[in-house]
Amino acid sequence: MACKWIIGAGAFLDFAHDAWQRAHPDLQVEKIALTQNVTYEFDLSPLDALSPHAGTAFVAFDARFANFKRMELMAQLVDRHGLARC
Numbered sequence: 001m002a003c004k005w006i007i008g009a010g011a012f013l014d015f016a017h018d019a020w021q022r023a024h025p026d027l028q029v030e031k032i033a034l035t036q037n038v039t040y041e042f043d044l045s046p047l048d049a050l051s052p053h054a055g056t057a058f059v060a061f062d063a064r065f066a067n068f069k070r071m072e073l074m075a076q077l078v079d080r081h082g083l084a085r086c
Helices: 010-023 067-081
Strands: 003-008 028-033 055-060
Touching (some): 003 010, 010 055, 055 067
């Protein structure tokens, strides 16, 4: 069964996770919280256990993160982990 990883932080992560579960009850939806260090780099270590071919990722951050920062994270996910976008 394919998985949808909802990756982000805070209340928006919870909101996006719940929305995906309601919209796709037949899909395994997992929430993955990420943090940033003092230089605002993402700690991607929670993603190391994911198999890139087992699912796709959705990045969920609130308005505090500019679109550029969200795109930067998505690019890191694709480059580092080979996760598909959706």
